[in-house]
Amino acid sequence: MRGHDRINTCLPDELLVEIFRRLDSKPSRDACSLVCKRWLNLERLSRSTLRIGASGSPDHFVKLITRCFVNVRTVHVDERLSLPAQLGRRFGSESFRPSPKLRYVKEKAGSEDSEFETSYISDAGLTVLGEGFSKLEKLSLIWCNNVSSMGLVSIAQKCRSLKSLDLQGCYVGDPGLAAVGECCRQLEDLNLRFCEGLSDKGMVELALGCGKSLKSLGVAACAKITDISLEAVGSHCKSLETLSLDSEYISNKGLLAVAKGCPLLKVLKLHSVNVTDEALAAVGTGCSLLELLALYSLQRFTDKGLQAIGNGCKKLKNLTLSDCYFLSDKGLEAIATGCKELTHLEVNGCHNIGTMGLESIGKSCQQLTELALLFCQKIGNNALLEVGRGCKLLQALHLVDCSGIGDEGICGIARGCRKLKKLHIRRCYEIGNKGIVAIGEYCKSLMDLSLRFCDRVGDEALVAIGQGCSLQHLNVSGCHQIGDAGIIAIARGCPQLSYLDVSVLQNLGDMAMAELGEGCPLLKEILLSHCRQITDVGISHLVKNCTLLESCHMVYCPGITAAGVATMVSGCANMKKVLVEKWKVSQRTKRRAGPVISYLCMDL
Structure with a gap:
């Protein structure tokens, strides 16, 4: 019956709260909170996650939100993000939407002439947070400069159900960490990256307190945390599954x-100049459940260590080798022989790994789904031919500065890896039309293609891609042989395209823009910088039907004037960012869409 409120009459509070919790769309939940006061209050009860940025007075916001949202279990405080003051009154939203800010001005405490309140959450704010959200399970404090051990002690004492704690960039001390160990006996996840105030004393007490529950630990740039801390972790954290270490003060003894x-260790990420084969051999012997291993800049690490991993870690699925200069094909062959379940492999800057090592991966690792080869000058076409023959499940291939790989290798991938969805190539100058044409012919599932500064790729390649694939993302920046014909083929063959980067294409003009406007209505982001042939006419055709555009970069485009900028801003209601030279923005455009405009050069 019209005018009769059947929902509020029939449905109990508990059922409405559960309905609100199951709504995936945040705008839908916000809309529900505006229906009536009852729905507003119940919708607040359904909120479990809050995000708080900086600016204004975060301590004041904390006081307000603890009164409105009583069932919160997760809080993220990130002081790299700003919080517009007007959002302080919008308590119906789950997160106070932040905008990026590189640096904030911190006013001196007690200054009578200060125009701005401090934009950093303090120990007092943490105390209020702990009192208001005593059932808190996850807390992230990212680069919170004013937080000290005092605030952390308060949180630890009041939030004893805490399971996840992220203190990245916080200058907390040992007393705070010791309190966490003593009070938070359910803690499972701890991130201490860039916590320069911590030392072995705090880490040892933490391990003694909550070592039995700890499953994940991250440490980076903590000069006072040494092997002593890792010895405590090894003694008390028997359930540890994930360890991330980036420190020059850690050596073999700790590892x-x-x-x-x-x-039970499953994930190990290691960046330390002092670790040698002895430590990696111990990992291979003692951590048989290891699934992910990432090794960065290990200068004293050789094939012997990698062979130990291959012999002992049979469940390894994800391997990253970055700047490990003393590794060769023998080490990679050991991985291929021992780790048959490998699905992800990245080789970055390991200059002694060549074709033979990767051939062994292609022959033995049939489950491989993602392969990244960066700055691998010794890897040639035969390696990719073998990968094409053996790794039929490959879905993503990344190639950067691999001078030995050309069309032959790409054709091998195209013929063998028919499930390929992502292909990213940058500065591989031997790859041209032939290889990309083969991709278009055989890889019908391809959705993401990036060909950056590939001088030999032209329109013929994109015509084949447009005819054979339905791309969603395309980046051909710096491929100077590509012009209107190639982009027109993409526009006609890829109606699902949402991202396009055609920067530095000197032969691209308005005809291609008109075709994109007609054929790609879902386009959200386009980069046109350094395209000298595109004019205001092309921009008008583009925005006519691409009404979903959210971002456009068009610096150094001499054919685009202030009128073109105005057209872009006025024709796209969803626009969030337009990057352009400052002198091309008229006063009217600035008044109409000032927050949307980003300038190439800011006034100093």
Whole structure:
């Protein structure tokens, strides 16, 4: 019956709260909160996650939100993000939407002439947070400069159900970490990256307190955390599954303790100049459940260590080798022989790994789904031919500065890896039309193609792609042989295209823009910088039907004037960012869409 409120009459509070929790769309939840006061209050009860940025007074916002949202379990505080003051009154939203800010001005405490309130959450704010959200399970404090051990002690004492704690960039000390160990006996995930105030004393007390529950630990740039801390982790954290270490103060002694004491370790990310084959051998022997291994800049690490990993870690699925100069084909062959379940492999800057090593991967690792080869000058076409023959499940291939790989290798991938969805190539100057034409002919599932600064790729390649694939993302920046014909083929063959980068294409003109406007109505982001032939006419054709556009870069386009900028801004209601030279923005456009405009050069 019209005018009769059947929902509020029949449905109990508990059912409405559950309905609100199951709504995936944030705008839908916000709309529900505006129906009536009852729905507003119940919708607040359904909120479990809050995000708080900087600016204004975060401590004040904390006081307000703790009164409105009583069932919050997760709080993210990130002081790299700003919080517009007007959002302080919008308590119906789950997160206060932030906008990026590189640096904030911190006013001196107690200054009478200060125009702005401090934009950093303090220990007092953390105290209020702990009192208001005593059931808190996840807390992230990212680069919170004013937070000290005092605030962390308050959180630890009041939020004893805490399971995840991220302190990245916070200058907290040992007393705070010790309190976490003593009070938060359910803690599973701890991130201490860039926590320069911590030392071994705090880490040891943490391991003694909550070592039994700890499953994930991250440490980076903590000069006072040494092998002593890792020995404590190895002794008390028997359930540890993930360890990320980036430190020049960690050596074999610490990692040996972890390898012997943490048999459940599944993820190990290591960046340390002091670790040698001895430590990696211990990981291979003691961590048989290891699934992900990432090794960065290990200058004293050789094939012997990688062979130990291949012999012992049979469940390894994801391997990253970056700037490990003393590795050769023998090490990669050991991985191929021992780790048959490998699905992801990245080789970056390991200059002694060549064709033979990757051939062994192609022959033995049939489950491989993603392969990245960066700055691998010794890897040639035969390697990719073997990958094409053996890795039929490959879905993503990344190639950067691989001078030995050309069309022959890409054709091998195209013929063998028919499930390929993503192909990213940058500065591989031996790859031309032939290889990309083969991709268009055989890889019908391709959705993401990036060909950056590939001098030999032209319109013929994109015609084949347009006829054979339905791309969603395309980047051909710097491919100077591509012109209107290639982009027109994409526009006609890829109606699902949402991202396009055609920067530095000197032969691209308005005809291609008109075709994109007609054929790609879902386009959201386009980069046109350094395209000298595109004019205001092309921009008008583009925005006519591409009404979903959100971002456009068009600096150094002499044919685009202030009128073209105005057309772009006025024709796209969803526009969030237009990057352009400042002198091309008229006063009217600035008044109409000032927050949307980004300038190439800011006034100093």
